[in-house]
Amino acid sequence: MANIQSLDPSASPLDYYGWELRRQREAQGLKQGQLGEIIFCTGSLIGQIETTKKVPTRDFSERVDVALDTDGLFSRLIGLVLRSQLPTWFQPYAEMEAKAAYISTYQAQLVYGLLQTEExxxxxxxxGVTDDLENLVTARMERQRILDKTQPPLAWAILDEAVLHRPVGGPEVMRAQLAHLLRFANHRWMRIQVLPFEVGQHASLAGSFNLLRFVDNPEIVYTEDVIAGHMTANPNIILEAARRYAHLQAAALSVEASAALIARLLEERYGEQPQLA
Structure with missing residues (x-):
């Protein structure tokens, strides 16, 4: 990784963050160890972040902003930094997802990223093949912050029932994931439907897809293959995706029946009795 003397702040969001952290720290006349003491971390960690050997966290950024009185600078930068840790092919989608006014997703294999627990x-x-698992996890959790915005997107997720049965991460991880999905049962901006096994053939047997709508930009359809993701604004594809999504919504269980199914699986498989409002 870069030596601090040769760090190019224009190379990447992470490089800029490290360069700016060093500049702001030195402007306050603080050594790395002194700043570390103030924000309850080691000077070594400060050095690693300044030289891009370590990716900062949102908590670290918020504490630095307070310590250096930087008016939220690092709290604003951290979103860009963490997004830059996503796979290169996924970053354009993440940027568009963060701007979307409406998100429709059908997921055939996995819980949608915005609904996943950390584990x-x-x-x-x-x-996957990665040497930066924790950075990827942190970046995925950062994506979910769009649901906490003052004006979040209206999001609609249809999950194939297979998603609920596949014990990703083992029983405890899946128990917590199903319980997490139930927390959205009465969410103002997120709706979840389940496409039950009994439907049989349906409009998206070919796989998962996302449809993003915007206030001032063309709609986008996003799909993934085993290697990478693909976005398109082709009007014909948008129209076909919208048609298929409408059929999926019609075939899926209602939001209320979907929550009841998740609750039943949580009780039958994992012995937990959730309380639905």
Whole structure:
């Protein structure tokens, strides 16, 4: 990784973060160890972040902002930094997802990324080839912050029933994941439907897809193959995706019946009795 003397702040969001952290720290007349003492970490960690050997966290960024009185600079930068840790082919989608006014997703194999618990995400991401698993997990959790915005997207997720039965990460991880899904049962902006096994053939047997709508931009369809993801704004594909999604919604269980099915699986498989409002 870069030596601090040769760090190019224009090379990447992570490089800029490290360069700016060093600049702001030195402007305050603090050594790495002194800043570390103030924000309850080691000077070594400060040095690793300044030289891009370590990816900062949101908590670290918020503490640095307070310590250096930087008016939220690092808290604003951290979103860009963590997004840059996503696979290169996925970054354009993550950027568009963060701007979407409406998200429709059908997931045939896995819980949608915005709905995953940290341990479920870790189990999913560990199946890939990566030396930066924890950074990828942190980046995925960062994506979910769009649901906490003042004006979040209206999101609609249809999950194939197979998603609920596949014990990703083992029983405890899956128990927590199903319980997490139930927390969205009365969510204002997120709706979850389950496409039950009994439907049989349906409009998206070919696989998962996402449809993003925006206030000022063309709609986008996103799909993934085994290697990478693909976005398109082709009007014909958008129309076909919308048609298929409408058929999926019609075939899926209602939001209420979907929550009841998740609750039943949680009790039957994992012995937990959730309380539905």
């Amino acid at each position: 479920y995400a870790r189990a999913v991401l560990a199946t």
